Amino acid sequence: MYRLNYANPSDMAAVLSGFVTGKISPDARTSSVAVMAPQSQHAQVLELIEALDTALPQVLIEARLEELSGDAGKKLGLDWSFGGISLGHNSLGQIVDVSIDILANLSILEEKGEASLISRQHTFTVDGKTGKILIGDRIPVLVQEVRDGQVVNRVDFINAGVELSITPKVSNDGTITASVKPVISSIVGWTPQNYPQIRTRELETIVSLTSGQTAVIGGLLHKDEIESIAKIPLLGDIPLLGELFKHKTSTEVDTEVVMLITAWQVNPDQRTVVGPAKPGDAFPVTIEPTESAVPVAK
Numbered sequence: 001m002y003r004l005n006y007a008n009p010s011d012m013a014a015v016l017s018g019f020v021t022g023k024i025s026p027d028a029r030t031s032s033v034a035v036m037a038p039q040s041q042h043a044q045v046l047e048l049i050e051a052l053d054t055a056l057p058q059v060l061i062e063a064r065l066e067e068l069s070g071d072a073g074k075k076l077g078l079d080w081s082f083g084g085i086s087l088g089h090n091s092l093g094q095i096v097d098v099s100i101d102i103l104a105n106l107s108i109l110e111e112k113g114e115a116s117l118i119s120r121q122h123t124f125t126v127d128g129k130t131g132k133i134l135i136g137d138r139i140p141v142l143v144q145e146v147r148d149g150q151v152v153n154r155v156d157f158i159n160a161g162v163e164l165s166i167t168p169k170v171s172n173d174g175t176i177t178a179s180v181k182p183v184i185s186s187i188v189g190w191t192p193q194n195y196p197q198i199r200t201r202e203l204e205t206i207v208s209l210t211s212g213q214t215a216v217i218g219g220l221l222h223k224d225e226i227e228s229i230a231k232i233p234l235l236g237d238i239p240l241l242g243e244l245f246k247h248k249t250s251t252e253v254d255t256e257v258v259m260l261i262t263a264w265q266v267n268p269d270q271r272t273v274v275g276p277a278k279p280g281d282a283f284p285v286t287i288e289p290t291e292s293a294v295p296v297a298k
Contacts (some may be wrong), residue, residue: 002045003032007053015052020045057170058266063133065118065162066106068256070224072114104215105259118257124266127170136161139187141195152271158196160185168263175262177208211265 003220004012004079009026012241013033016024022037035045109115125131138157145152163185182202189197 001032001034002049003030004049004053005031006055007049007170009033010050012049016045016048019048056129058124058126059131059168059263060122060124060266061131061133061166061168062120062122062262063135063164063261064120064260065135066258066260067116067118068109068258070074074108125166125168127168130165130167131137132166133164134159134161136185137164139196158185158198159183160187160196160198162257162259164259164261166261166263170265174265175208176211176265177206178263179241179259180205180207182259207261209263211263214260214262216260 009028009031013024013026016033016035018042020035020037022035022041024036025034026032027034035042035050037045106115110117121133121135123131123133137160139156139160141156143154143156145154161184163183165181165183166178168176170176181202184201185198188199191197209215215260
């Protein structure tokens with residue numbers, strides 16, 4: 001009986017069966033494998049287990065949402081020309097060329113009121129496993145179904161906001177290559193049955209970065225119409241006639257929400273991160289678009 005520290009017993013048994021004759025039985029309850037084989041093969045079994053039963057690299061992920069107003073994006077040097085996908089008044093894009101200290105500049109814009117931090121979330125995952133972050137709300141929806149001739153109610157939940165799925169792969173040199181899929185969902189209306197109509201924008205991207213570096217993965221662009229009223233004091237307040245002394249103007253203001261993602265490789269023994277302890281400069285990342293953004297109304 002060989003006790004495992006990290007490896008899945010079934011996976012280990014499958015590997016050992018290719019090298020050892022005899023019977024190999026995995027035991028998930030005790031996280032071990034039982035090997036019934038000639039004594040001469042147990043040395044090879046132990047060697048294989050010691051080589052394969054190792055801790056997977058752990059990755060700490062931070063997702064940060066920033067709302068930028070006006071031309072704040074241009075002031076940051078963001079270039080959405082690569083792969084920008086138009087969705088009417090909204091678009092989902094990606095960045096491939098950022099070489100400035102974007103976090104420092106964001107702090108300056110926040111002080112000026114041109115940028116604001118919406119949310120900052122963290123999650124842990126391991127090499128090859130998907131970590132998920134939801135920045136938004138879970139909306140309850142009442143669903144009715146018929147069972148055995150009777151109407152049964154149940155409550156389902158729909159995510160609205162920004163949902164991030166990220167699957168990192170850590171190479172031997174410490175490079176983190178991650179499959180990143182941000183999904184932006186919003187309620188655009190309600191059906192007569194009081195079910196929400198959801199518009200979803202998705203983008204699947206692959207990024208390569210070193211531990212502690214930050215990538216700007218995507219942005220949601222939209223236009224807001226702001227109406228302002230200028231009036232002559234006193235005269236503009238006269239009922240009915242006051243409308244003659246007022247002037248209304250409508251202005252379209254561009255607003256974008258950008259997502260900054262930082263990934264650190266975590267030392268599983270000391271529980272410390274490899275690389276900068278805080279998110280560093282945004283940098284030129286390698287991005288390979290694998291799926292177009294398509295709005296879907298559900």
